[in-house]
Amino acid sequence: MKLLSRLRQIAMVGGVETFGVAMGGIAGLLIVNVMPKDQYAAYTFLVACMTLILGITDLGLAHCTLPVVGQRAGEVRWVVGASHQVFRKRCLLLVLGLATIGPYWFYTSQQHAWSGWAYLAASLLMVAVVLLTLREHYANTVLLILGQIPTLNRIAFSSHCVRIAFVGAVLLLPATSWAVTGIVAATAAASFVSVMLYRKAFRTQQLPDAHLDEADTKKVDAQVIRIAKPLVLPAIFYQVQGVITVFLASLFGTAGMLAEVGAFGRLAMVLIVVARVTTILLFPAIARAPVGPRLGAIVAQAHLAYFAMSALVLLTSFYFPQYWILLLGKQYASMTPLVWMVFLASILMNASGFAFRTLSVRGATAGQTYSIAVTLITQVLYLWLVGVSDLRSVLGFGIATSLANFGYQYFLLAVRWLEWRKDVVDGAQARL
Numbered sequence: 001m002k003l004l005s006r007l008r009q010i011a012m013v014g015g016v017e018t019f020g021v022a023m024g025g026i027a028g029l030l031i032v033n034v035m036p037k038d039q040y041a042a043y044t045f046l047v048a049c050m051t052l053i054l055g056i057t058d059l060g061l062a063h064c065t066l067p068v069v070g071q072r073a074g075e076v077r078w079v080v081g082a083s084h085q086v087f088r089k090r091c092l093l094l095v096l097g098l099a100t101i102g103p104y105w106f107y108t109s110q111q112h113a114w115s116g117w118a119y120l121a122a123s124l125l126m127v128a129v130v131l132l133t134l135r136e137h138y139a140n141t142v143l144l145i146l147g148q149i150p151t152l153n154r155i156a157f158s159s160h161c162v163r164i165a166f167v168g169a170v171l172l173l174p175a176t177s178w179a180v181t182g183i184v185a186a187t188a189a190a191s192f193v194s195v196m197l198y199r200k201a202f203r204t205q206q207l208p209d210a211h212l213d214e215a216d217t218k219k220v221d222a223q224v225i226r227i228a229k230p231l232v233l234p235a236i237f238y239q240v241q242g243v244i245t246v247f248l249a250s251l252f253g254t255a256g257m258l259a260e261v262g263a264f265g266r267l268a269m270v271l272i273v274v275a276r277v278t279t280i281l282l283f284p285a286i287a288r289a290p291v292g293p294r295l296g297a298i299v300a301q302a303h304l305a306y307f308a309m310s311a312l313v314l315l316t317s318f319y320f321p322q323y324w325i326l327l328l329g330k331q332y333a334s335m336t337p338l339v340w341m342v343f344l345a346s347i348l349m350n351a352s353g354f355a356f357r358t359l360s361v362r363g364a365t366a367g368q369t370y371s372i373a374v375t376l377i378t379q380v381l382y383l384w385l386v387g388v389s390d391l392r393s394v395l396g397f398g399i400a401t402s403l404a405n406f407g408y409q410y411f412l413l414a415v416r417w418l419e420w421r422k423d424v425v426d427g428a429q430a431r432l
Contacts, residue, residue, distance in 0.1 A: 030167060030168065030171055031043070034171045035175070035180075035183075039175070039177075039179055039180050040259045041112070042122075043122075043180045043184070044259060045108060045114075046184065047126075049101050049105050049123075049126065050126045050129060050130055052097070053094070053098060053100075054097070054130060054133060055097075056093060056096055056100055057090045057093045057130075058090065059232050060227070060229075060230075061089055061093075061228055062137070063357070063361070064086050064223070064224045064227045064228055065082065065087075065141050066145065066361045067227055067360070067361060067362065068086065068220055068223050068224065069082050069083070069145055076207060076208065077208055077210040078216075079142060080142055080207055080208060080209070081210040081211055081212040081216065082212065083138060083142045084211060085220045085224075086220070086224060087137070089224070090137075094130070094131075105123065118180065119180065121178075121181045122180045122181040125181065125185055125187075125188050126184055129184065129187050129188050129191055132191035132192055132195055133191055135198070136191060136195060139198035139199075139202065140198070142207070146207075148201070151205075155194055155198060155201065158197060159190045159191070159193055159194040162189055162190045163186050163189070166182075166185065167186045170182035170185075227360070230366050230367070230368050299417060300417075303354065303358075306351065306354055307351070313347065314343050314347055317339045317342070321337065324339050338392060338395055341395040341396065341398075344399055345395065345401075345402045346402075347402075348399070348402035348406040349398075349401075349406070351409075351410075352405035352406040352408075352410070355406075355410050355412070367412055368412075370408075371404075371408045371409070374404050375401060375404045377404075378403070378404035379401055381400075382396070383397070
């Protein structure tokens with residue numbers, strides 16, 4: 001019965017996440033097909049700026065909540081209080097994010113002649129999306145730890161429906177300079193609906209607005225510092241790496257190349273289903289599981305399943321790229337031979353993130369700083385040997401970067417996995 005219940009939960013979450021990705025994919029593909037390349041380039045750039053700002057508010061903090069809560073996930077006041085204490089720091093880092101990305105936004109906007117009231121309004125709306133997203137992340141984390149999966153599914157479903165409806169309405173209007181503003185407004189509207197639904201869920205379930213006392217605050221802060229400290233530099237570095245192809249295209253390429261890089265990113269959205277399902281179902285289980293054979297089995301089986309699914313997607317992109325490129329429209333048809341490169345880079349990067357999350361939910365964040373050196377050496381060698389003169393070389397740069405991350409993260413995971421098993425053996429010997 002327990003297995004059947006787990007399978008039903010996986011099916012439910014997988015169905016909702018698949019629907020969400022499908023709705024997001026449809027919205028994204030509508031935008032790619034309908035919006036002119038120059039406007040889609042501006043939209044891609046603003047999304048990259050938003051991603052970087054959110055990344056700076058993180059600096060490893062997003063990986064602290066689950067290990068801080070640990071096996072006290074059944075204590076509601078502790079879950080809410082600990083989550084609030086972690087996310088309070090993210091809000092404080094928002095000022096740093098805005099101050100850091102502001103000059104990059106200004107320089108690139110001037111370089112590509114993106115200006116006017118419509119572009120300024122879109123930029124301000126993107127800041128509003130950042131604020132709403134931080135609130136979403138906090139509420140989502142609390143409900144996730146408390147196991148409120150049906151509530152999360154309902155909120156996600158409503159948010160996706162709102163966004164696709166707004167995007168469709170905007171794209172039905174004549175294409176003007178305000179099209180980008182309308183698309184960003186659709187994202188803001190979806191986030192606003194999510195926040196309102198989260199607030200309603202908190203009231204319905206009578207979740208207290210709990211704050212930790214001074215002793216618990218110091219305890220949580222000490223744990224957060226221990227977990228996040230090794231992640232600060234890697235977090236900054238990898239947030240930039242997450243949008244590195246967009247970054248390179250925006251600074252050294254044309255608006256057309258920037259639009260092509262953004263369009264290719266839409267094709268890899270199919271991989272998001274696996275990432276979201278594992279975030280909701282797998283990682284909380286890994287965080288709660290005691291060290292032992294069960295923990296090792298969960299980790300091994302999850303990663304093998306991920307590799308199998310990723311390999312299937314990669315094979316379709318290699319042998320049938322023409323069907324994938326149909327999703328983007330005729331203006332991107334020349335990119336057909338490069339589809340496999342996009343999927344390979346995305347699969348490697350997502351897999352490295354999968355390995356990293358497996359480590360971080362157990363609080364095993366040591367050694368992450370050295371990954372910066374591994375990645376930088378790989379990137380310098382690639383730039384020295386190949387350079388970045390066209391779209392193919394930019395995508396190749398992404399593959400090289402992803403491969404470096406993949407190799408390093410799975411090296412750390414293999415070492416830690418062996419230590420977890422060694423702890424079990426040592427414990428058994430001690431009892432004898």
